[in-house]
Amino acid sequence: MTAATFPLEITQTKRSGLQEVDFNNLGFGRIMSDHMFVADYDNGQWQNSRIVPYGDLSLSPATAALHYGQAIFEGMKAYRTQEGDTLLFRALDNWNRLNKSAERMCMPTIPEEIFMGGLTELIRLDSDWIPSAEGCALYIRPFMFATDPFIGVKPSDTFSFIIFTGPVAAYFAKPPRVKIETHFIRSAEGGVGGAKCAGNYAGSLYPAKLAQQEGYDQLIWTDAREHAYIEESGAMNVMFVMDGKLVTPFVSDTTLDGITRKTIVAIAHHWGIPVEERKISVDEIIKAIKEGQLESAFGSGTAAVVSHIEAIGFKGVDYELPAVKKDSFAQKVKDYLGDIYTGKAEDIFGWTLKI
Structure with a gap:
């Protein structure tokens, strides 16, 4: 898709912030690129698609999303190849998942030409912001929120869809230590756990804060009914390698259908x-750790990619996991994914899109 498939007005920034960026010290999520794509939904249709300089929004204090949480988002990345090309990874999967979240949250779906057309033109315009250092990428944040200036519990009639980007380094500076949560819940059957909506993350902040005070980096959420079964982690799906098998919780309406997760599952089948x-x-899992049957545990996600878990805390006991070996599945799939992202390995699956 290109901008030619739908009306798109482009207003370029008068002053780029690119020269002010220290690409050797990026961190994650604090540096934004020059431009953003914006589209408005009103009178039953998407309109006024435009790319404008990245900047603050002007909102009514009564904006519906601020009061009732009708907001969804996605996370994506663009990578630089050794030849200087730009690659997007499984962008249509993000588009499909965003629309699935939209339907659950009573929000309008976004046509492919608007999502992909706005995305690709934005990436082309800010392609100089894509870092080339190993482990770095251009993070992409598409999101939609309700904009009705109305105080009342009902689906909004108007919405804004925005995409902005920013260069990032690795999400975790070191392998995370995680705690299995047995009191608080992320979601329950029939809830919105399968939607990537803002409220899911707001509700996780307090238990995550408590875990961080105990020295953990993330939580592993368990089921709402018994706290007996593993679901996912705070910013990633969870996967285990034991007895020569890749084992991961199945996707349900209480877990997010992770794109990196399904990618790793497909690679495992291929191998x-x-x-x-x-x-x-x-x-x-605790038994497998004690008996030495757990080869590795890792999180998977767009931000985290493949993040080896260093230790799992459960009921006051920290279970240290084995060091990850170079020939382990977890390390090999991490390296292979990195090579696909950056064009070093042939994409036999058809996941990447050259911009």
Whole structure:
């Protein structure tokens, strides 16, 4: 898709911030690129698509999203190849998942030509912001929120869809230590756990803060009914390698259908590694650790990519995990993904899109 498939007005910034960026000290999520794509939904249709300089928004204090949480988002990345090309990874999957979240949250879906056309033109315009250092990328944040200036519990009639970007380094500076949560919940059956909506993350902040005070980096959420089965982590899906198999919780309406997760599952199948997508009990994982059957545990996600878990805390006991070996599945799939992202390995799956 290109801008030619739908009306798109482009207003370039008068002063780029690119020269002020220290690309050797990026961190994650604090540096934004020059421009953003914006589209408005009103009178039953998307309109006024435009790319403008990145900047603050002007909103009514009564804006519906601020009061009732009708907001969704996605996370994506663009990478620089050794030849200087730009690659997007599984962008249509993000578009599909955003629309799935939109339907659950009573929001309008976004046509492919608006999502992909706005995205690709924005990436082209700010392509100089894509870092080339290993482990770095241009993070992409598409999001939609309700804009009705109305105080009342009902779906909004108007919405804004925005995409902005920013260069980032690795999400975790070191392998995370995680705590299995057995009191607070992320979602319950029939809830919005399968939607990537803002409220899911707001509700996780307090238990995550408590865990961080205990020395952990992330939580592993368990089911709302019994706190007996593993679901996902705070910013990533969770995967385990044990007895020569890749084992991960199945996707349900209480977990996010992670794009990196499904990518890793597909790679495992391609490599001939047995995969089990099923309910995984906390007791099973603790037993596997104690008996030395757990080869590795790692999180997967757009931000985290593949993040090896260093230790798992459960009921006051920290279980240190084995050091990750270079020939382990977790390390090999991390390296392979990195090579696909940056064009070093042939994309036999058709996941990447050259901009």
